[in-house]
Every structure is written in structure tokens, then in C-alpha cells.
Amino acid sequence: MNALRTVYKKSLRELWRNRGRTVMVALSVAIGVLGVGLIVTTYDVLVTDLYRRYDAINPAEVEVIIVGGVQQEDLQGAGGPARRGRGAGAAPPTWRAIEMAPATGRASSSSRFL
Structure with missing residues (x-):
């Protein structure tokens, strides 16, 4: 028990004698923890x-x-996601009616145009 008390007293004495270093280390640790918490x-x-x-x-x-x-043949002639401009005199795009159905399989009552 006496040796443990000696180590404890010596540690406290060293901390007290090096107050500046002790405070800087404590502040550095606190700022680091605060920074990680903020990040x-x-x-989040x-x-x-x-x-x-x-x-x-x-x-x-x-x-x-x-x-x-989908098979490879089904994709023949399909354009990619890039937009293509119309040239002068080109025909306007044709609109096709398609039926939309929810994921449950029930058919939608309204048609959307593509």
C-alpha cells in the first residue's frame, strides 16, 4: 500500500510542477474530442x-x-440517356399512350404519355 501511495503522490507532484504542459495536453485532448464530435x-x-x-x-x-x-435484341435501336437535338425540318417526336400500373399489379385508371 505504501508504494502505491508513493506513486500517486509523485504523479500529482509532477502534474503540479508541469502545470502548463498538463493544461496544454488536457486542452489538446478536449479540442480533438470536440472536433471529432462536430465532424x-x-x-449526420x-x-x-x-x-x-x-x-x-x-x-x-x-x-x-x-x-x-430483356434480351440484347430488345435493345437494338434504343438511344442512350444522351439527348439528341432535332435538325431543321425534322418531324416532331411521336407520342405513344402507355398504361401505368402500380407495383401491386392493379391497372391505373389514367394513361400517361411517353
Whole structure:
């Protein structure tokens, strides 16, 4: 017990004699913990706010499910996502009516145009 008390007293004496270094180390650790906490909190707030704001604008999205899959031949002539401008005198695009159905399989009562 006496040896443990000696180590304890010596440690306290060293901390007291080097007050400046002790305070700087304690402040460095506190600032580091605070910085990591701020970074994690900011990331969480930004990501949560980003998803909330994105959902708030009700973005347009379509999920196309093709039963049986798509073969390479089915994609022949399909344009990519790039937009192509119309030249002078070109015919306007043709609109086709398509029937929209919800994921439950029930047919929609309204038609959308593509």
C-alpha cells in the first residue's frame, strides 16, 4: 500500500510542477474530442437533411420491371440517356399512350404519355 501511495503522490507532484504542459495536453485532448464530435454530428445532419429535402421536392422517378428480362435484341435501336437535338425540318417526336400500373399489379385508371 505504501508504494502505491508513493506513486500517486509523485504523479500529482509532477502534474503540479508541469502545470502548463498538463493544461496544454488536457486542452489538446478536449479540442480533438470536440472536433471529432462536430465532424460526426455535421455529417449526420447534412445527410439527414439532404435526404429529407430530396424527398420534399417529390422527385420524378420511374422503376421499370420487365417480366422475363430483356434480351440484347430488345435493345437494338434504343438511344442512350444522351439527348439528341432535332435538325431543321425534322418531324416532331411521336407520342405513344402507355398504361401505368402500380407495383401491386392493379391497372391505373389514367394513361400517361411517353
